[in-house]
Each structure stands twice: as C-alpha cells, then as structure tokens.
Amino acid sequence: MTDQLIEIRGVHKRYGAVNAVDGVDLDIRAGELFGLIGHNGAGKTTLFKMMLGLLPATSGDIHIGGQAVRGEAFRQVRRSIGYLPESLALYDNLTGLETLHFFARLKGADRATCPALLDQVGLADAAQQRVRNYSKGMRQRLGFAQALLGSPRLLFLDEPTNGLDPQGILEFYRILADLRQGGVTVVLTSHILAEIQQRVDRLALMRNGRIQALGTVQALREGQDLPLTLRVSFRPEGEAALRQTLAALGIETLKAEAGSARFACPRQSKMAVLTALARLGPVLTDIDVHEPSLEDVFLGYAEELTP
Amino acid sequence: MSAIEFSQIAVIAGKEFRDRLRNRWVLAVACVFTIFALVIAYFGAAQQGAVGWRNIDVTIASLVSLVIYLVPLIALILGYDAIVAERERGSLDLLLSMPITRFEVLLGKFTGLAGALGVATVGGFGLAGLLLVYQLGNAALYHYAGFVLSAFLLSLCFLSLAVMVSVLAEDRMRASGIAIALWFFYVLVYDLLLLGLLVVSEGQLNLNFFPVLLMLNPADIFRILNIFGFEDVRRIYGLATVFPETLANPWLLGSAMVFWIIAPLGVAAWRFK
Numbered sequence: 001m002t003d004q005l006i007e008i009r010g011v012h013k014r015y016g017a018v019n020a021v022d023g024v025d026l027d028i029r030a031g032e033l034f035g036l037i038g039h040n041g042a043g044k045t046t047l048f049k050m051m052l053g054l055l056p057a058t059s060g061d062i063h064i065g066g067q068a069v070r071g072e073a074f075r076q077v078r079r080s081i082g083y084l085p086e087s088l089a090l091y092d093n094l095t096g097l098e099t100l101h102f103f104a105r106l107k108g109a110d111r112a113t114c115p116a117l118l119d120q121v122g123l124a125d126a127a128q129q130r131v132r133n134y135s136k137g138m139r140q141r142l143g144f145a146q147a148l149l150g151s152p153r154l155l156f157l158d159e160p161t162n163g164l165d166p167q168g169i170l171e172f173y174r175i176l177a178d179l180r181q182g183g184v185t186v187v188l189t190s191h192i193l194a195e196i197q198q199r200v201d202r203l204a205l206m207r208n209g210r211i212q213a214l215g216t217v218q219a220l221r222e223g224q225d226l227p228l229t230l231r232v233s234f235r236p237e238g239e240a241a242l243r244q245t246l247a248a249l250g251i252e253t254l255k256a257e258a259g260s261a262r263f264a265c266p267r268q269s270k271m272a273v274l275t276a277l278a279r280l281g282p283v284l285t286d287i288d289v290h291e292p293s294l295e296d297v298f299l300g301y302a303e304e305l306t307p
Numbered sequence: 308m309s310a311i312e313f314s315q316i317a318v319i320a321g322k323e324f325r326d327r328l329r330n331r332w333v334l335a336v337a338c339v340f341t342i343f344a345l346v347i348a349y350f351g352a353a354q355q356g357a358v359g360w361r362n363i364d365v366t367i368a369s370l371v372s373l374v375i376y377l378v379p380l381i382a383l384i385l386g387y388d389a390i391v392a393e394r395e396r397g398s399l400d401l402l403l404s405m406p407i408t409r410f411e412v413l414l415g416k417f418t419g420l421a422g423a424l425g426v427a428t429v430g431g432f433g434l435a436g437l438l439l440v441y442q443l444g445n446a447a448l449y450h451y452a453g454f455v456l457s458a459f460l461l462s463l464c465f466l467s468l469a470v471m472v473s474v475l476a477e478d479r480m481r482a483s484g485i486a487i488a489l490w491f492f493y494v495l496v497y498d499l500l501l502l503g504l505l506v507v508s509e510g511q512l513n514l515n516f517f518p519v520l521l522m523l524n525p526a527d528i529f530r531i532l533n534i535f536g537f538e539d540v541r542r543i544y545g546l547a548t549v550f551p552e553t554l555a556n557p558w559l560l561g562s563a564m565v566f567w568i569i570a571p572l573g574v575a576a577w578r579f580k
Contacts, residue, residue: 052404072310075406083404089397093326105318106405146401 005030005154005185006051011060013046013209020046022209024060028187033180035196036189037298038206044189045086047206048158051187052083064154079108082147086158086189088139092132096123096142099131100149109150117145122171136163144172148179155179157188161195173199197294205301212301217294224300226292227264230273234259238283245276311414315407319415320422327385327423333430336381340431347373348439363447366439367454370432371533374458375526379465380490382424386469387486388479389416390579395479409579417470417572424462429455453557457532457564464525464567465489471571474579497524518554525567532560 006028013021021043028034036044049055051062053069062069067077090099100114118127121141131139140163147155161169176186176199190196196203197217205213205220213220234242236259246252246263251273255262265273270289277284292300327333350358351369360366390413393399402412432455440448469486476482501520521527535555554560 049400054400054403075312075408078404078406081404083401085397085400085404087397089401091322091326091398093329102318102322103405106315106402106407108406143401 003029005032005065006187007061007063008047008051009061011047011050011062012058013043013050013055014058019209021050021057024209024211026204026211026214028185030185031180031183032201033176033186033188033199035200035203036187036206037191037193037196037203037294038212039302042206043209044206045158046209048156048187048189052081052156053078079150080153082149082152082155084140084143084147084155084157084160086162088143088162090131090139090142090146093130095128095130096134096138097127099142100145103146104149107150113149114145117148118142120148120175121145122168137165137168140164141168144175153184155184155186155188157186159189159191161190161192169195193294193298203294205298207301217297218291220294220297220301221292222267224292224297225267226296226300227266228270228292229262229290230265231260231262231286231288231290232277232284233286234261234280235283235285238280241280241283242277245280249273249276312407312411315411316415316418319407319412320419323389323416323419324422327420332385333423333427336424336427337431337434339377339381340428341434343373343377344370344432344435345438348435360439360442363439363443363450366443366447367450367533370454371530374461375530376494378428378458378462379494379526381427382462382465383469383472383486383490385424386417386420386466387472387476387482389420389470390473390575391476391479391482392473410576413470413474413572413576413579417466420466420470421463424466425459428459428462432458454533457529457561460561460564460568461525461529464564464571465493467568467571467575471575471578474575493524493526498527518551522563525564528560528563528567531555532557532564 004027006026008024008026011021011024012019024043024047036047038044046055050057051064051069053074056070064074064077064081067073069077091102094102096118097114100117101111103109104111104114115124115127118124121144123138123141123145126134126138131142134142140160144157144160147157161172164172173195180186188196188200200217202214202216203220204211213223215223232242242261246261249269249272251263251265251269274287274289277287347369348366349360351361351366390399393402403409436448436451436455439451468489472482472485472489476485501517504520505517521531535552
C-alpha cells in the first residue's frame with residue numbers, strides 16, 4: 001500500500017512550441033503540506049490545472065488516490081477535492097451564503113454546513129451580502145470556504161493568501177493547521193515564500209516547466225550550500241577585536257552598525273567561527289545564527305541556471 | 308464517456324434561471340412581448356386605414372413579422388456569452404473543478420436560459436393571448452397556442468446558435484459580434500439572398516430545391532409553420548409558389564426546428580469537450 005496520494009509521471013503540457021510543463025515526475029504523500037514555488041510562468045498553475053483534470057496533459061499520467069485524472073471515476077474523486085484558484089472569480093449577484101449553497105449542490109455537500117463554514121472564515125456577518133459588495137480579502141475567504149465544502153481530503157490552493165490582511169493570513173494558516181491535523185493533504189503555491197517556509201513539509205521549485213529542486217526546505221538549503229547569516233551584538237570596546245577575528249577567518253562584514261554586525265558565514269565554517277567568537281569573551285553580548293531564507297534558496301537556484 | 312448526472316444539469320440550470328428572474332430580464336422581455344403583441348394586433352392594419360381587433364389569421368401573420376425580428380435577437384443576446392463570459396471572468400475553472408462534466412455545464416446553461424426564454428415567451432405572448440382570445444373567441448386559442456409554441460421553438464433555435472457562439476468565440480466582444488452577424492444573416496439577409504437568387508436565375512432555378520434552402524433558416528421555418536395554415540395569408544406571402552404543400556406538415560416543420568436546436572448545441576458540446 002503506497003502512501004502517495006498524488007502520482008505524476010512524465011507529464012508534459014505543450015502549447016505549440018512552448019513547453020509549459022516539461023517532463024514532471026512528482027509524488028505527493030497523503031497528509032502532506034506540499035508547496036509549489038517558482039517564478040511567474042514556471043508552470044505551477046498549469047500543473048495545478050492538470051492535477052485537477054481541468055487541462056489534459058499532452059503526455060504522461062497523473063493519478064490521485066490511484067485514480068487517473070479523467071473519466072467518470074474521477075468525478076467521485078473530485079467530490080473529495082477542494083480547489084481555490086489563483087484568479088478567483090465568484091458570482092457577484094449571489095450572496096456569500098448563496099454562493100456556498102450553489103457549490104455545495106454541485107459538490108454533493110451538505111448545505112447545512114455552509115453557515116458554519118462562513119463562520120470559520122470570518123464571514124458570518126456578511127453571509128447575506130451580495131458578493132459584489134465584498135472586498136478582495138472577503139472574496140478570498142469565501143473562495144477558501146468554498147474549497148472546504150464537503151470536508152475534502154485534498155486541497156489545491158493557488159496563491160491562497162492573495163488579498164488577505166496579516167490577520168487573515170494568520171487565520172488562514174490556523175485553519176490549515178487544523179485541517180492537517182485531520183489528515184487533509186494540502187498542495188499550495190505562493191509567491192510569499194517567507195509565509196510558507198515554516199509551514200510546508202516539502203516543496204518543489206519549478207522553473208521553465210520543470211522541477212528544479214524537490215525536498216524539505218532544509219534539504220533545499222543544503223542543496224544550495226548557501227551561507228548562514230550571523231548577527232553579532234558587541235560592546236564598543238570589542239569592535240576592533242571582532243573585526244580582527246573576522247578578518248583572520250576571511251569573513252567580510254555585510255553590515256555594521258553601532259553595537260552590531262551582520263556577516264555571511266559558510267555553513268561548513270559555522271563551528272570554527274562560533275568558537276573564534278566565543279573566545280572574544282564578554283565583549284560580545286549576543287549572537288544570532290540565521291538559516292538562509294526560502295527566498296535566498298529560490299534566488300540561489302535561479303542564479304544556478306543564469307548563464 | 309461519462310454518465311450524465313441530471314441533478315448537476317439542474318443545479319446549473321436553476322442558477323441561470325434564477326439569475327434571469329432576479330435581474331428582471333424575464334419580466335422585461337415578457338412585458339416587451341405583451342406590449343408589442345397587443346399593439347401589433349390592434350394597430351397592425353393601420354396602413355390599410357383601419358384599426359382594431361381583426362381575425363386570428365391576420366393577427367398571427369402580423370405577429371409573425373414581429374417575432375421573426377425580435378425573438379432571435381433576444382435569444383442571441385441572452386445566450387451569446389453563456390460560456391465565454393465564464394471563461395473570460397475565470398469562473399469556469401472553478402466550476403469545472405466540481406464533479407460536473409463540460410457537457411453537463413453546457414446543457415445546464417442552455418436549459419436554464421431556455422427556461423427563462425420560455426417563461427418570457429409563453430408569459431408575454433400568453434398574456435396578450437388571453438386578451439386576444441377574449442376579443443376573437445375561443446376558436447382563436449388553438450391557432451394562437453400553436454403560434455406561441457412555435458415562437459418558443461424559434462427562440463430555442465437561436466439560443467442554441469448563441470450557446471454555440473459562446474463556446475467557439477475567444478472573448479465576449481467577438482461573441483457579441485458573431486451573434487449580431489448571425490441575426491443580420493438569418494433575419495435580414497438570407498431571404499434577400501434567396502430572392503436575389505430567384506431573380507438572377509430568371510426563373511431557371513429548380514424550385515424543388517427552394518424549400519430545402521428555406522429549411523436552412525429557422526426563421527423561415529417559423530414563418531412557413533405559422534403562415535401556411537392560413538389560406539389568405541399564404542397567398543399574400545406568395546409561399547404557395549415556392550413551398551410545396553406536402554412539405555408544409557407542421558410535424559415535419561416542427562422537427563426541422565428541433566434539428567436546429569440540437570445541431571448547434573451538438574457542435575457546441577463537441578467543441579467545448
């Protein structure tokens with residue numbers, strides 16, 4: 001018995017001469033929060049649409065729960081899938097509650113759950129308002145509620161926090177955490193890499209229709225061998241000694257302000273640098289070690305392909 | 308091939324129908340039909356120097372002219388963006404991510420819009436019909452009911468063409484252009500072309516072929532269906548010379564209209580798939 005919920009094998013999508021998706025092989029495990037990142041036009045949304053059966057693959061196979069993404073049998077699988085598209089377009093003439101009722105009927109979900117879903121995404125008070133009067137953030141919340149109809153086992157969320165305020169983003173990830181505890185598998189894309197780096201189990205970095213890197217955030221960092229960032233706070237009398245120590249280690253200061261300095265440290269030199277800094281004694285008041293951000297990783301992989 | 312789930316078609320159809328009720332489209336069109344029908348029925352003979360209620364034959368002949376212009380236009384306007392608007396707005400992807408097939412979406416859209424057209428047509432002309440039957444007697448009811456039913460069929464023919472356009476067109480702007488062009492062609496140009504053909508051929512054209520050409524236009528089928536039953540009116544229209552009586556069977560003409568509903572919808576379903 002495999003624990004792969006989504007299996008993608010040799011999938012291509014061609015538009016004329018353009019390879020929007022170019023030979024993707026990917027497994028997504030049940031219960032996983034999987035991130036799909038990449039620059040605009042990398043093929044994320046096309047891959048999303050193929051996983052949902054909205055676009056046929058030019059070649060290759062996609063299976064969800066062991067079921068090919070086409071035909072009558074996939075209709076049943078669709079009942080357990082929630083989808084929030086990137087460019088969410090709802091029906092302006094319907095109220096929030098009517099919108100959920102409409103999609104609940106199509107999905108075969110219990111309409112009685114709609115008010116509770118609206119409450120869950122913070123739209124209980126706007127349930128009877130027409131969608132045309134909703135803000136962008138409210139529409140996004142309604143779209144998320146729609147994706148949650150029928151207690152899906154698999155969620156596809158394309159840029160789900162578009163238009164949400166910071167409070168809304170926190171609420172969104174809180175709901176997502178609850179869902180994951182219930183075993184829901186989530187596949188999401190986001191341009192805000194800082195937002196997902198602490199939350200995804202694994203991610204795939206797409207570039208020019210291909211998967212350029214795949215793994216946990218930590219594995220991707222290590223794959224790039226990006227330097228760590230160290231921030232050191234010091235007393236004024238220790239500045240000269242600190243500079244001397246860093247120079248001896250061949251490390252260049254990135255930024256120095258009154259009482260603090262920030263510099264890049266090769267991962268393999270981390271212990272040597274920390275040991276050298278510890279020898280400076282009480283002139284140092286604090287040391288922070290920062291892993292490279294997902295954005296750094298993303299840019300690092302981008303540079304890899306730049307001639 | 309997926310099995311058709313009629314409940315899914317009903318959900319889409321219900322939404323389309325309710326949308327048209329809610330934005331008062333149905334009410335507005337029904338009012339237009341009622342008012343025009345009554346005005347034409349009463350003032351239709353003003354050119355001959357008389358106004359007032361006439362016999363049902365002449366009244367229906369006058370109404371046919373109205374319906375041929377108005378109903379196709381309304382049906383085309385109603386349906387030209389059924390699919391393309393969803394595609395352009397981006398809501399089609401969300402819709403198709405549901406457990407519903409493209410064919411069910413298409414059929415649901417068509418059914419819902421057909422329902423709205425049906426209520427507007429039957430309601431609008433029906434209301435006028437009540438007054439006409441009151442004025443012209445119960446005998447008029449049978450003919451008038453046939454006229455309303457055929458008007459509804461005509462609206463479905465053009466709705467089917469409109470839905471096909473909405474699938475084929477790349478955007479709403481083009482769809483509206485094609486819909487207007489279709490209206491011009493079938494309602495204004497087609498008969499002129501046939502007339503021109505007759506004149507140019509100087510009577511050499513095989514008239515046996517002519518009924519087939521008339522059947523290629525649903526508006527002409529509607530006209531024949533409603534006019535052929537009335538001897539006086541038929542002579543005025545000159546139909547007897549170009550359309551053989553054997554082909555003027557209401558069931559045959561009705562079937563031709565049903566073909567005109569199914570064929571464009573079939574093309575739309577094939578392309579949308």
